[in-house]
Amino acid sequence: MSALDKLLSLIGDVNVYDNGPDNLAELQLHAARERVKERRGQIAVLDKRAHDTGVDAIDSFDDLVPLLFSHTNYKSYPESLVDNQRWEMMNLWLQSLSTRKISQDIDMRGVQDVDDWMVRLREAGHYVFASSGTSGKSSFLNQTQVDRERTFTGLLNGTIWQAPSLNPNADRPCYCGVPRHSPHRFSEIQQAMAAAIGAPGDIHFLTDIPTRAADTNYMGRLRTQIAQGKAAPEEVEEFERKTREKSLAVRGAITQFYDNILENRDRPIFLHTLWPYFHELAEHAGAKGIKDGDFHPDSVIMFGGGLKGAQLPEGYQQRVYDFFALSQDNIAHTYGMVEMQVPLPYSSKAEGYVVPPWVIPLVLDRDGTKLLNHATGSKLVEGRMAFLDLSLEGRWGGLITGDKVSVRFDDGAPIVQSITRYQDLPEGDDKLSCAGTIDSYVRGSIRAVSTRTESVGVPFAALM
Known part of the structure; x- marks a missing residue:
């Protein structure tokens, strides 16, 4: 070998x-x-x-x-x-x-934007995904089926290594703090994790409203045009209108996601999301009069993904830890980036x-x-x-x-x-x-x- x-x-x-x-x-x-x-x-x-x-x-x-x-x-x-x-x-x-x-024979007829383009490539065996595009322009990275399998296997093993009480028995409520439909790798990974950990019929996503890489790129280009004074007023107005409508719909879906978690806090759940959503959940619960430490002790929470441009108050991490009040064996952290196959798991012993x-x-x-x-x-x-x-x-x-x-x-x-x-x-x-x-x-x-x-x-x- x-x-x-x-x-x-x-x-x-x-x-x-x-x-x-x-x-x-x-x-x-x-x-x-x-x-x-x-x-x-x-x-x-x-x-x-x-x-x-x-x-x-x-x-x-x-x-x-x-x-x-x-x-x-x-x-x-x-x-x-x-x-x-x-x-x-x-x-x-x-x-x-x-x-x-990548064969030039792949049929690209009818492809209107980068999301359609990625779908067509995936159908041909090129499992392309987009970055979150926080800079205003998405990265596109190619992967094989072997890459997808290695990512899932490595992440699942790293999570279980950090939280030994978590088993891939598909037996607990599973909350995935990402959109169900997205061109980003984070959504694909969480779907695979949910299938292994979540009980059938008890798997929940942040929202069912799709996110699109085309929207991210368009937003970045429009911001540049606005800064340069080249954006047409009617285009800016239409963009702002659509953004408001989508924001209202997404906000409603996120609130339902939070409420579902809180309604099931007496059960051993698995929750995987980003720090901004964890912090917002804690604040949402506090506003509803729910005290800290009210979650089932066998629940497992998993952090990852960074702040993605969000501005959180000083001490936000401790606020989240206090809210869940779980033992270290029920908390998983990761560090990585979309360009890395498997994110690095955290060791409290090695700090x-x-x-x-x-x-x-x-x-x-x-x-x-x-x-x-x-x-x-x-x-x-x-x-x-x-x-x-x-x-x-x-x-x-x-x-x-x-x-x-x-x-x-x-x-x-x-x-x-x-x-x-x-x-x-x-x-x-x-x-x-x-x-x-x-x-x-x-x-x-x-x-x-x-x-x-x-x-x-x-x-x-x-x-x-």
């Missing part, structure tokens, strides 16, 4: 966070060599990056740094391709960041998030060009979070994030102890030089392929 296969086999082991391989660094380096060699043969952009930076072999983890993509590369598509419904060009863009060939063996954590300097792991001789390293996720099949797993972290490298698994978004720091701006370089490779890759199809449409260069 290869080093890569050994590490990937651990995804199905619920005890992997306690008992990782003794020779972890050695295994990871060998596995990284395997992955880089394989992915260079599948992703031309990665191969060109390796060639241009002189990375001929992976002799140390430092050799991985020039090959890392930025989290912004997955939203590098020209918006004009979407505006002009050039779905064959969007396929070429996605292909440049994917391992599997941080445990990095699984199939993820190689790479702590970089702010610019994202120098590896700091062990460079200072200290076991605690602070810098920009990056990683190589060896488990990803549909795309390259090397990524530089926008997070400033401190990671403790002990004899066992690395532990992520603190997390701050660079954009939230006083110095503000968070730009990576590698992002623009990879984007230019992507554009070059698309141009090279698109010359075969330009006879039937607008040249790609004219859409940039």
Whole structure:
């Protein structure tokens, strides 16, 4: 069995966070060599990056740094391709960041927006999902069926590892604090979790009102036009009207979701949502006169996903803990991002998030060009979070994030102890030089392929 296969086999082991391989660094380096060699043969952009930076072999983890993509590369598509419904060009863009060939024979007739585009790709076996688009523009990431299965298996095992009382017996009320219908991966994951944990007929979602990536992108473009003074008044008025109508409908659905949870608080429920919804639920209950600590002691709550731009009061986390008043064995936390296959589970004993063996954590300097792991001789390293996720099949797993972290490298698994978004720091701006370089490779890759199809449409260069 290869080093890569050994590490990937651990995804199905619920005890992997306690008992990782003794020779972890050695295994990871060998596995990284395997992955880089394989992915260079599948992703031309990665191969060109390796060639241009002189990375001929992976002799140390430092050799991985020039090959890392930025989290912004997955939203590098020209918006004009979407505006002009050039779905064959969007396929070429996605292909440049994917391992599997996306056939140009996929029927795109009738596709009106990016949501239709994703549906058509999924029907062809490319399980594309969108990011939440909090920046105003959604990322689109490709995944395989194997990726979907690994994500669910890893998340379920990580949750059970944190909350041992939770079993996949489909026997308890399950509350998923996300829309039931959404192009985002979070909804898909929660549907799979609910099927394993929730009792049939007792699975509830935040709302049945669909969310659409097309709406997110449109909102971002309109905000830009408003800021530039280019938005037509009637378009702004229509947008505001539709936003008000949807907001009222969503608010009503969320209130019903909260009330359903509170009505069943004497039962052992499972609730998985974002911090803003947890805090709002606590405040909603307080307004109804429900005292803290009134939930069944075998309930399990799971946090994840960050604040997503919400402004919460100081002490909001403690407010939520006091409201539920559950033991640590009934609380699960995760840290991750959509680009990572399985989010990292929290260990109260280690006081941080445990990095699984199939993820190689790479702590970089702010610019994202120098590896700091062990460079200072200290076991605690602070810098920009990056990683190589060896488990990803549909795309390259090397990524530089926008997070400033401190990671403790002990004899066992690395532990992520603190997390701050660079954009939230006083110095503000968070730009990576590698992002623009990879984007230019992507554009070059698309141009090279698109010359075969330009006879039937607008040249790609004219859409940039």
